[in-house]
Amino acid sequence: MKRRTFIKLCTSVTAAIAANPRLLAAAPTGVTARNRVKLVDAKGAPVHPDGLAVGQNYIFHYPFQGTPCFLLRLPAGKVKAGIPLKTEKGEVYPWAGGVGKGGTVVAFSAICTHLMTHPTDKLAFIHYYHGKDSELAGRSDVITCCAHGSVFDPAAGAKVIAGPAPQPLTAIVLELDAKDGGLYAVGTQGADIYHQFFRAFKRELRKQFGRRVAKREVEGTTTLVPLEEYTKQRIDC
Amino acid sequence: MKKLSRRNFIKLSGSAAVASAAAGSGLLAPGTAAAKAPAVARSRAADLPKPKGPRAVVLGGGWAGLTMAKYLKKENPKLDVVLIEKRATFMSCPISNLWLVDLVDLEFLSHSFLDAARNNNYLFFNATMVDLDRDSRRIYTDQGHLDYDFLVLCPGIDYNYKAIGVEDPEAEYKLRQNYPAGFMPGSEHLSIRNKLEDFDGGVFLLTVPAGNYRCLPAPYERTCLIASYFKKEKIKGKVILLDAHPDITIKKDGFHAAFNELYKGIVEYKPSFEIKHVDPDKKVVSSEFEDIKFDDAAIYPRVRGAKLLEYLGLADMKNPQMEAKIDPLFNNVVGDKRVYVVGDARPMPYSKSGNTSNSEAKNIAKVVAARSMGKDVTKWASPHTVCYSVVNMEPMEAISVDAYYKRNPDGSFAFDRVKLFEKRTAARGQATLEWAEGLYRDMFS
Numbered sequence: 001m002k003r004r005t006f007i008k009l010c011t012s013v014t015a016a017i018a019a020n021p022r023l024l025a026a027a028p029t030g031v032t033a034r035n036r037v038k039l040v041d042a043k044g045a046p047v048h049p050d051g052l053a054v055g056q057n058y059i060f061h062y063p064f065q066g067t068p069c070f071l072l073r074l075p076a077g078k079v080k081a082g083i084p085l086k087t088e089k090g091e092v093y094p095w096a097g098g099v100g101k102g103g104t105v106v107a108f109s110a111i112c113t114h115l116m117t118h119p120t121d122k123l124a125f126i127h128y129y130h131g132k133d134s135e136l137a138g139r140s141d142v143i144t145c146c147a148h149g150s151v152f153d154p155a156a157g158a159k160v161i162a163g164p165a166p167q168p169l170t171a172i173v174l175e176l177d178a179k180d181g182g183l184y185a186v187g188t189q190g191a192d193i194y195h196q197f198f199r200a201f202k203r204e205l206r207k208q209f210g211r212r213v214a215k216r217e218v219e220g221t222t223t224l225v226p227l228e229e230y231t232k233q234r235i236d237c
Numbered sequence: 238m239k240k241l242s243r244r245n246f247i248k249l250s251g252s253a254a255v256a257s258a259a260a261g262s263g264l265l266a267p268g269t270a271a272a273k274a275p276a277v278a279r280s281r282a283a284d285l286p287k288p289k290g291p292r293a294v295v296l297g298g299g300w301a302g303l304t305m306a307k308y309l310k311k312e313n314p315k316l317d318v319v320l321i322e323k324r325a326t327f328m329s330c331p332i333s334n335l336w337l338v339d340l341v342d343l344e345f346l347s348h349s350f351l352d353a354a355r356n357n358n359y360l361f362f363n364a365t366m367v368d369l370d371r372d373s374r375r376i377y378t379d380q381g382h383l384d385y386d387f388l389v390l391c392p393g394i395d396y397n398y399k400a401i402g403v404e405d406p407e408a409e410y411k412l413r414q415n416y417p418a419g420f421m422p423g424s425e426h427l428s429i430r431n432k433l434e435d436f437d438g439g440v441f442l443l444t445v446p447a448g449n450y451r452c453l454p455a456p457y458e459r460t461c462l463i464a465s466y467f468k469k470e471k472i473k474g475k476v477i478l479l480d481a482h483p484d485i486t487i488k489k490d491g492f493h494a495a496f497n498e499l500y501k502g503i504v505e506y507k508p509s510f511e512i513k514h515v516d517p518d519k520k521v522v523s524s525e526f527e528d529i530k531f532d533d534a535a536i537y538p539r540v541r542g543a544k545l546l547e548y549l550g551l552a553d554m555k556n557p558q559m560e561a562k563i564d565p566l567f568n569n570v571v572g573d574k575r576v577y578v579v580g581d582a583r584p585m586p587y588s589k590s591g592n593t594s595n596s597e598a599k600n601i602a603k604v605v606a607a608r609s610m611g612k613d614v615t616k617w618a619s620p621h622t623v624c625y626s627v628v629n630m631e632p633m634e635a636i637s638v639d640a641y642y643k644r645n646p647d648g649s650f651a652f653d654r655v656k657l658f659e660k661r662t663a664a665r666g667q668a669t670l671e672w673a674e675g676l677y678r679d680m681f682s
Contacts, residue, residue, distance in 0.1 A: 146671070
């Protein structure tokens, strides 16, 4: 993790603690630093926040080659960086928030924390709704998992706002590179369900990615793809 | 496993002697602990590893039991969890309607108890429970006895044929064998699938029982899928659905739409049909007013709590549902915080469905785990019902419901936060399968 990001995080942590003194009692989970990986488009060029469409679901893989994430550019003025979130085990962490102007570019693991439904090359039951309501959530600007009805608020660190999910989606910590101004993923925050995920989906991941590929850590770059290109069928609910 | 001490042995042989004497004199009603003592004395300890902590035994490897075993271990890793199940393979009742008409294969429904136990750090004990002594906290099985600190009974349902006017055991067994209900998975389902494959035309009869029965929308879903199958296979058949209720019990707009728009002339829906008699030889089902003839059928009688609970003295026999006598908030047997009943045998009027049992078991696992650590849970948590029904095969389209429960001031329960999705869509058809796979992942991986 870069020094600047770290300072930024500390600042938001301090702010969160000031807002909610109970946080002091429970040590913040903080960030699990992972490989610093550059997000690139189909041509291999860096991804800049301004080039992202508001409301579009983008998929990239991180921190492992078989673990999909959402990259979203949220509408301005709603992002609640530093909001305290809680894992299933009761660990409290202040959400690191997003990057870009107003911190509107955010990323989360696309694996539902309920029963690990995630977008595959065939189907996407879980995704972000913008400009139209998720029927199940009764509103837009949410990530809804159609399999069992969990609803997450991406502007609040993917906090659970309805349904059976026991914890927020894992946050992906982003930063902007000082030189190329592009997006990098540097770590994760919150739920760690990767071990369970690899065990439950071993067979499916082998079919989609090849033998022993999915579990490998992503290094160097990871390609950003609009959801509609990544999956054959987007399921709305 | 506790060794039988000399003192206990003497106590046991003593009570066995008393019991046989009493049984001989007809002094003791059958079912009392002492009357069962001879079987008790013959039992030996089960060949299980020694418990590594307080032992929590879960009886029944259905949706409630499998979830319970996993989450008890998760909530309190010190618990030594044993799942007792009489079947050697899991076969899913949810989604089985899809399998009847070949929308999924048998592999989709079948899962390994061994995988479930291995992946979630508990023991799978393939045995049949035969008796329980709550005083000494001992369970008797056909594979020997074992002691528990906490016991969660998830025995599910049984059928009540008397409630549809079938009193004679000969007639009941003709019905069980010739026209199985298909709501307790295994041979019943295999048999119905064979019936459909062999069906050459005529009337295929289905019924919706009175009361709270397992899987409210399933008989309607089955009606749609069989009708869809007849259409696809060009079978000149009709599905008659006799419903004890005045209208479809759940997702009624979605089912009525399917009946009217997709299956006109194939499905005949007859509400408020209270079955008074069934003649399996003449193939006639009768209400007070009408006789319906059928060529083949899957007759779903009234549902009751598993007979095991009745035998153990834990069922409320005054209620026609004959379900468990338990605390309605935390599921423990009244007056015994070491024994719980979870799943379809509960008396609370929740939907008797897979998702409900799965979510209820997670809630009650928290209660049992807390109590095993000397703490307690004081707030009731609602189970969650998510239920998809496939109403068309080609394309595969479904409707769904998402609901919770609330407790009224008078202590009764009602549906809460109900979201109905009654417009049949292919997206919901796909979601049906992902719903099931998610829950199989929860229980088995």
